[in-house]
Amino acid sequence: MNPRPEATACRAVTVRGPESQPRTAERAEGDHGEVPLATASWLLATALDVHRMAARLAAGQCAAGGSVEAVAKLVSRWISLSGDAVPLAGHIRLEALVEIRKPGVRRPLLLWQWSGPDPVEALAASLVRLERELHAVDRAVPLPEMFAGPVVLAPETAVHFVHETLGHTLEADNYRTYGAGCGLALGTKVSVPHLDVVDGPRAGLESSRPQDDEGHPCLSTPLVEAGVVGGVLTDAAEARRQRLPRTGNGRRALGAARALPRMSALHVARGTTPAAELIRSVCRGLYCRGAWGGGSVEEFFAVRPAYAEWIEDGERTGAYVYGFDLKGRKTSGLRALREVGDDMGVFNPVTGCGKDDQELPVSMCGPSFGFDRLHAVPIGRPRAAPQPADGGGALGGTAL
Structure with a gap:
């Protein structure tokens, strides 16, 4: 049977420039006669409302010095939940993306994305x-040299760490080729006993689905239980090949020939340590x-935060840096995890997760993390690990 696409049509509006003179552009893809989408007039009006708020943020930054531009993009996308075997209902996915940038500067000051x-x-x-983040990023300086030491990750950064270290490694094809052999085999203790990670349907996560693209029910699959590897995400082919249970993680991008074992909605359980205590320690x-x-x-990960603030003697200093990656071996990073915060953040990004030239939406939620030691490496320095290949690389921005 031919593959059934996940996304079948979209309508997008982009607004940029100052609030007083916004410039708009519209784009449409797919056969809109077959799927419901937000009306063009509503989409334009809503995009202008989003841009108006973003432009005021930018104007506030402009008052502090320099010219700043706001760009807002709003997309109405029809998501077809149809597998090879079982046709399912679909739904409209609304996606918003806001950039605030200085003309001539390649790196945006702020990227907000939401669905x-x-x-x-x-x-x-x-x-x-x-507004706080815009203030921080605008005043940040490039990290001058590699730092190795204690690191605290806010929820949106922490769930990216879990996505890269555990999520991709425990996708069944990656698990077969390297995951089991690089220290993340089933039954292996890899982190603190208060780390629990699950992939599967969950309210509030936009990429939650009742069934995968092969028609199998999406199950709640524990990946790590009490710090021990407890599950692998499978599609039909890898489940048969490795004699593993099917978990409903066979997903394919629009036009792709085959499904792959992929994360969908990743959830990290909150811990018991107050988030502020992670910094005080x-x-x-x-x-x-x-x-x-x-x-x-393979055994290496990389996560690029938007920025970081120096901590001195348990206090945030107001000194900010950017332009670095957190990177190293996955097992070393997981074992360096000291505490899991009691807070929680939800991340429903617009930009997706790439793997084998297939990009798909993913959602995540989780708390802050405190590490005894991670490596922050300035961008452009010699790399301690090969370039990402088996997953990731497309996740960007923060919606928390």
Whole structure:
């Protein structure tokens, strides 16, 4: 049977420039006659509302010096939940992306991305945090040299760490080729006993689905239980090949010839340590926020935070750095995990997760992490690990 596409049509509006003179562009893909989408007039009006809030953020930054541009993009996308065997219902996925950047500067000061039912409400609820982040990133300087020591990850950065170290490694094809042999075999203790990770349907995570693209029910699959590897994400082919249970993780991108074992909705259980205590316990270290990307290649991982703040004697200093990757061996990073915070953040990104030239949406939620020691390596320095190949690399920005 021919593959059934996941995304069958979309309509997008992009707004850029100052609030007083916004410039709009519209784009459509796919056969809109067969699928429901948000109306063009509503999409344009909503995109203008999102841009208006973003432009005011940018104007506030402009008052501090320099010219700043706001760019807002809103997409209505029809997601077809149809597998090879069982046709399922579909739904409209709304995606919002906001960039605030200085003209001529390649790196955006701020990237906010979100998917869900009400982009205006979501952005309005995030404005105070985004203003703080814009202030921090604009004042950050490049990390001058490699740092190895205590690191605290905010929820959006911590779940990216889990996505790259555990999620990709425990996708069944990766597990077969290298995961089991690099220290993440089933039954292996890999981290602290208060680390619990599950992939599967969960309310609030936009990529939750009732069935995968092969028509199998999506199950709640424990990947790590009490710090011990407990599960592998499978499609039909890898389940047969490795004699593993099918978990409903056979997913394919639009136009792809075959399904692959892929993460969908990743959930990390909250811990018991107050998030503020993770910082108070650090003598000198980095508090990392946001996530501009990440990668997984065999036993190595990389996560790129949007920025970090120096911690001195248990206090945040107001000194910010950017332009670095957290990287190293997956097992070493997992064993360096000291505490799991009692907070929780949800991340429903617009940019997807890439693997074998297939990009798919993923969602994640989880708490802050505190590590005894991670390596922060300035971008452009000699790499301690090969370039990402087996997964990741497309995740970017923060929606928390």
